[in-house]
Amino acid sequence: MNPLQRALVEKTGHDHGFEHVLTSDLEGVTLASALHAARASVSVLPEGGYLLRLQATTPALLPEMLRSFAQVLRADGFAASSEAALAALLGRSASLARALPSQAAQDFEAAVSSQLAQLPAGLGGTEVERLVRQRVGQQKFREAMLDYWGGTCTVTGVTLSEVLRASHAKPWAECANDAERLDVFNGFLLVANLDALFDRFLISFDNTGRLLVSSALHVDDQHRLGLQPGMKLRWLGEAHRGYLAWHRKQWEEGTGYWR
Numbered sequence: 570m571n572p573l574q575r576a577l578v579e580k581t582g583h584d585h586g587f588e589h590v591l592t593s594d595l596e597g598v599t600l601a602s603a604l605h606a607a608r609a610s611v612s613v614l615p616e617g618g619y620l621l622r623l624q625a626t627t628p629a630l631l632p633e634m635l636r637s638f639a640q641v642l643r644a645d646g647f648a649a650s651s652e653a654a655l656a657a658l659l660g661r662s663a664s665l666a667r668a669l670p671s672q673a674a675q676d677f678e679a680a681v682s683s684q685l686a687q688l689p690a691g692l693g694g695t696e697v698e699r700l701v702r703q704r705v706g707q708q709k710f711r712e713a714m715l716d717y718w719g720g721t722c723t724v725t726g727v728t729l730s731e732v733l734r735a736s737h738a739k740p741w742a743e744c745a746n747d748a749e750r751l752d753v754f755n756g757f758l759l760v761a762n763l764d765a766l767f768d769r770f771l772i773s774f775d776n777t778g779r780l781l782v783s784s785a786l787h788v789d790d791q792h793r794l795g796l797q798p799g800m801k802l803r804w805l806g807e808a809h810r811g812y813l814a815w816h817r818k819q820w821e822e823g824t825g826y827w828r
Contacts, residue, residue, distance in 0.1 A: 570594075570598070578611045578619070579600075581656050582598070582609065586602055586664065587659055588602055596612065598610070598611045604667055607666035608625075609622070618651065619655050620647070620648055620649075621647045621662075629808070630662065633806070634662060641654070641658075665716070668714070670748070673709055673712075673751045673753060706741070706747065706751060710737075714735040714757075717753045718758040723757040724760075724763060725763070725795075726803075733758055734759055738767075738809070738815065739812045754806060766786075770823075773816050777801070778802035778804065780801055781820060783820060
């Protein structure tokens with residue numbers, strides 16, 4: 570790798586989620602970040618372009634990368650034909666590394682500790698801590714969902730962040746622990762109308778991702794709410810299915826559960 574290539578790789582990494590250069594020499598460049606635990610090693614391919622090798626603390630990273638980049642997977646990493654292609658690979662891997670367990674949980678604990686430490690003397694207590702944990706947790710869950718789904722509604726493809734909601738499949742109050750509450754697979758990024766329906770178990774999704782609509786929703790209201798035949802999740806990972814099964818049970822029973 571010549572000096573120009575190294576400089577381009579370092580700049581691409583800095584701009585796409587890998588701001589630290591660990592090594593940079595003739596063999597290639599190794600990149601890291603203070604915001605997640607993944608590392609990226611970039612070398613030059615003999616035929617031109619780059620080869621990206623990822624080291625991750627979560628086993629979910631590589632399978633998730635395959636959703637978008639299966640066509641450039643090689644036995645030893647992901648091939649990038651240009652700096653732009655490398656940027657896409659690095660940007661997506663950084664987003665996933667921030668979102669996937671257990672990075673979000675670690676960020677959550679650090680943020681909670683920081684905010685509790687800033688409280689005035691005498692304001693602490695179990696209820697205050699519960700409220701801080703819930704507020705920070707919901708913020709971190711939203712950030713993780715935006716990263717995981719690429720800032721795009723899981724169903725409609727809408728990218729306007731102001732109308733996107735991080736929807737829990739298994740609600741916050743029903744989760745056994747913070748790991749469940751912050752698990753990026755425990756929910757979907759939905760536009761506000763779908764979020765409201767999903768939150769109240771008026772819609773759900775089957776194991777193929779197909780939209781399920783409650784009989785309590787009148788056909789006219791379905792049209793007004795933008796529900797259309799054939800709507801489905803862009804993808805559905807195996808890790809989603811346990812949480813979705815819980816949600817679908819409430820939908821099937823028509824419990825009218827309100828979070």
